[in-house]
Amino acid sequence: MTLVDFLQLDLVPMLAAILACVTCGLLGTLLLLTRNSMMGDAISHAVLPGIAAGFWITGTRASLPMVGGAIAAAVVAVALIGLVRRLARLEAGAAMGVVFSGMFALGLLMLVWSGADRVDLDVECVLYGILETLIWPAATGPASLFDPAALAALPSELLLLAGMFAVTVVALLLFWKELRLAAFDPAFGTVIGFDPRPVRALLMLLIAAACVAAFWAVGSILVIAALIGPPAIARLLTERYAAQFLLAALAGGAIAVAGYAVAALIPAALGAAQGFNAAGMIAVMAAVGFALATALSPFRASRRRRAAASRA
Amino acid sequence: MINADFLAALTFSLGHNAAVVVLGCAAFGLSAGLVGSFVLLRGRALIADVAAHATLPGVAAAFIGATLAGVDPRNLWLLMAGGAATAALGSLAVRAAAATGRVREDAAMALVLSSGFGLGVVLMSVVQSLPTGGQAGLAHFILGQAAGMSEAEAQALMILAAIAAGCALVLFNPLRALCFDEAFAASAGLPVRALDLALTALMLLVAVAGLRAVGLILVVALMVIPAVTARLLTERLSVMAPVAALVGAASGWVGASLSAAVPGLPTGAVVTVTACALFLLALFFSPTRGVIAAALGRAVMTWRIARDHALRGAWEELERKGSGADAPFAEAAIAEAWAWSAARMSAVSLALRRAGLWQRAAEPGFLRLTASGVDAARNVVRRHRVWEIYLTRAGGVRAFAAHRGADLIEHTLPPEVEAEVEAWLETADPDTARLAVPPPVEGARA
Amino acid sequence: MSTTASLPVPALSVRHLTVAYRDAPVLWEVGWATPPSGLVAIVGPNGAGKSTLIKAVLGLVPKLSGEVRIFGEPLAAVRRRVGYLPQRASVDWDFPATALDVVAMGRYPRAGWLRPLGRKEKGAARAALAEVGLSDFADRQIGQLSGGQQQRVFLARALALEADLYLMDEPFAGVDAATEKAIVSVLRRLADQGKAVVVVHHDLATAPHYFDHVLLLNLRAIAAGPMAEAFTPENLARAYGGRLSLLDQAVAAAAGAPGAAPRA
Ligand SMILES: Nc1ncnc2c1ncn2[C@@H]1O[C@H](COP(=O)(O)OP(=O)(O)O)[C@@H](O)[C@H]1O
Ligand SMILES: [Mg+2]
Secondary structure, eight states, rough: OOOOHHIIIIIIIHHHHHHHHHHHHHHHHHHTTTTOOOHHHHHHHHHHHHHHHHHHHHOOOSOOHHHHHHHHHHHHHHHHHHHHHHHHTOHHHHHHHHHHHHHHHHHHHOOOHTTTTHHOOOOOHHHHOOGGOOOOOOOOSSGGOOOHHHHHHHHHHHHHHHHHHHHHHHHHTTTTTHHHHHHOHHHHHHHHOOHHHHHHHHHHHHHHHHHHHHHHHHHHHHHHHHHHHHHHHHTTTTOOOHHHHHHHHHHHHHHHHHHHHIIIIHHHHTTOOOOOOOOHHHHHHHHHHHHHHHHHTTTTTHHHHHHHHHOO | OOHHHHHHHTTTTTTTTHHHHHHHHHHHHHHHHHHHHHHTTTTTHHHHHHHHHHHHHHHHHHHHHHHEEEOOTOHHHHHHHHHHHHHHHHHHHHHHHHTSSOOOHHHHHHHHHHHHHHHHHHHHHHHSSSSSHHHHHHHHHHHSSSSSOOOOHHHHHHHHHHHHHHHHHHTHHHHHHHHHHHHHHHHHTHHHHHHHHHHHHHHHHHHHHHHHHOOTTTHHHHHHHHHHHHHHHSSHHHHHHEEOOOOHHHHHHHHHHHHHHHHTSSSHHHHHHHHHHHHHHHHHHOOTHHHHHHHHHHHHHHHHHHHHHHHHHHHHHHHHHOOTTOOEEEEEHHHHTTTTOOOHHHHHHHHHTTTTTTEEEEEESSSEEEEEHHHHHHHHHHHHHHHHHHHHHHOGGGGGGEEEEEEEEOGOOOHHHHHHHHHHHHHHHHHHHHHOOOTTTTTTTT | HHHHHHOOOOOOOEEEEEEEEEEEEEEEEEEEEOSSSEEEEEEEEETHHHHHHHHHHTTTTOOOOOOOOOOTTTTTGGGGGGGEEEOGGSSOOOOOHHHHHHHHHGHHHHOTTOOOOOHHHHHHHHHHHHHHGGGGGSSBBBBSHHHHHHHHHHHHHHHTTOOOOEEEOOOOOOOHHHHHHHHHHHHHHHTTTTTTEEEEETTTTEEEEEEEEEEEEESEEEEEEEHHHHOOOOHHHHTTTOHHHHHHHHHHHSSOOOOHHHHH
């Protein structure tokens, strides 16, 4: 494997995977801390009709209408979940199960009907992402990294991911204390004039947008691993709020690199004709990372004790 | 063309194979709806989703193992056994991860679901590089493909579905006890742990039965959507379970027929969307819990409360002034009594005028009760006072806990409760009971 | 604020307050007013609607009907003057936050939306923490505090709001005797500063000692007023209904002859 090969074939997928996992890990931290992890599952499935509609309209894979469609779908999903919970008097999980599976199915049918599945956006892509196809043929050597013409030829999926990452970081910093309050004690927030609803809505919108951006990297189901794996790993390693986010970002980068390396780089280095599916391997690495962090966690003993005490 | 094929499939006349497949999917829908009712009430809907996703590594591993061992890797039973094994492991992994106390069950589920599926995807990419044939069939386990199903496969599906449905029926009563009140079930001597295990086993059985037909991603849809649809229509499990089974069967039947007629359509998606259509019908039009019924109910309730408050306010104002029941009173006095805004007051005022309960008096800003308004106000005030005395005197605020399913507000007091309260008041305290009847304003007070 | 305290405007008054979760009313036509300042207890059996009353006052649950006034004004106009101490079990104590992080939330209104907390506000949060005797625990993760310490963190967060009316939901739940004393002395100090402190309290034995006023609540306002007038065996019997064990306790607490226990 030469350097040019790496630049052309592996650099962009790896960057895309890192950006996807870091962005999702940052946003997923708030889901994890509010014990709402399965909402990530729900949204990542439910955005599919929005993605299909966006694709239908523009015919391209990484466009703003698609992000808009996904956000609209997420809004519909969240509203429907609330409605079903209230009317059928069900726990959140069941309501989510109904809404996201229904919307996912609808999205699949839209893909098939629109003929998108024969062009660019097929069902495989929904399931596994298209990490391997994010290539950068314009790269001719290290100099391309500074060559505007070559950089302009980077896949638009990568740009969407980078934009999403920047938006996420800015939003987290801007709403730092509001998000913390809404996550820890929303009722208190309401009383002191910090209504948690707009902040929560913002978080859901960001997650929906991140799901679309990350969709191309890891597919719609493995996005969940990117959303919840990194924060779960970080949660085992720290008791600090800021550190929880930093470690989640780090863990996201680590599982992306490890997953991509094990799936693609190492088999290629060993001369194998074909590697493994990188998106799948990243999800596996989330579990491996979690197992490692469990073994290394400095808080394990105290946590166990407390869990036992609260059961008693 | 498609229409003709679809109708033919629906009526089982698109050829023998298609008929068997459609029957198989309907059978699967039936068992998923039935088992799903229990899964739903036990709060395990998402665990079912996790288990279904966790079948993929098992299916792929079984395929690889069979290839390496020189067995035919397309044997459906073998693949389903592999799927069941990893699905069971996945359920265990969720419990183990949540038991560490560091992450909650929700995170454990999300993690196991996506990593399990991820491992499956990795193994699938290994399968692609194997030299045998038949790999393409594996992809059908993810989204389902009834069209290409062989008769043997459809029969396997029907057998599994029949087993699941049979077990659910045999265990109906103990499972119901488990779902509604685990503590009670345990105290009544039911083997709660064994029952829980049985329910998990049934869930896994349905999950693997659904693999070939609807695919692992949408198995949860068929377990949850029919059950929730039924739940919107009834409170009682003995009705809910059969309704869910029916919805599931209908979805499987219609969905598989469509998918048989249009081979490109992923069966799982078609079946799910069919189930969703039925669900949406129930969500909007259910007579008890539908969106429309709920909105109507709320509107009626709001109106009743406002009407009763307005009438009681009028009556008390008249009592205060000691004037006759048909004497005029100030609209502003009522607004003040209930802290209503001007807009609210004028809306209520208009509504009561429309209902013929009061009318404008000669003096501007004043109202006067009509004859029927006097009767209604007297009733409202009496009901309110009886109820109030009952509550304060008895202190037995929760005595009517049994009735609390109904709207236990004076405004919608069920007549039998009202009668009960009055009877109690008569025996406990006849003097107060008489007092509770508001006097005709013109006579006693003047 | 000293001017309002000297006026006879009740710190909190509700009229015709009816609240229902779904169809079942939990509060029914509650009418009640507190004095302008002092320590006020809300007492009633489990499920009486005490927490619901506080939440309805604060706009956390929708009202079916009725009116709430705080210092004579609607809540929106006086939000800054209201402090809240929720039930301890209402939050996740495993949350990655330190005691100081939580207390600092009481200073958020001073910083406003989107602005970080300044040094001055952080200092105020530290001072509030010191006031409840937890200075040494400022950097401790909240899950590693004892129940009593967690309760005091909540109290410090409420203090950090510098409100004039405090609504506290069971601040004594699950605390040891020493902590209870410490909390009571903080509450006393607030009352002495002319603030109104409304506390949901479940211990009938200590209620008359800690509080000046009481509301006996069970779905309705059974009785309200100065402790000596309202906290009578008869009223307690009515509030606690036919629940005999509680009734005995209530009667013993009020140290009087057993009142007429209806339907006993
Ligand atoms: N969110 C809710 N949904 C439905 N019922 C509720 C809810 N919260 C409280 N209740 C019910 O309302 C009643 C009063 O609750 P609460 O105000 O918490 O009582 P208290 O604080 O006096 O113990 C109880 O019967 C309780 O079961
Ligand atoms: Mg309470």
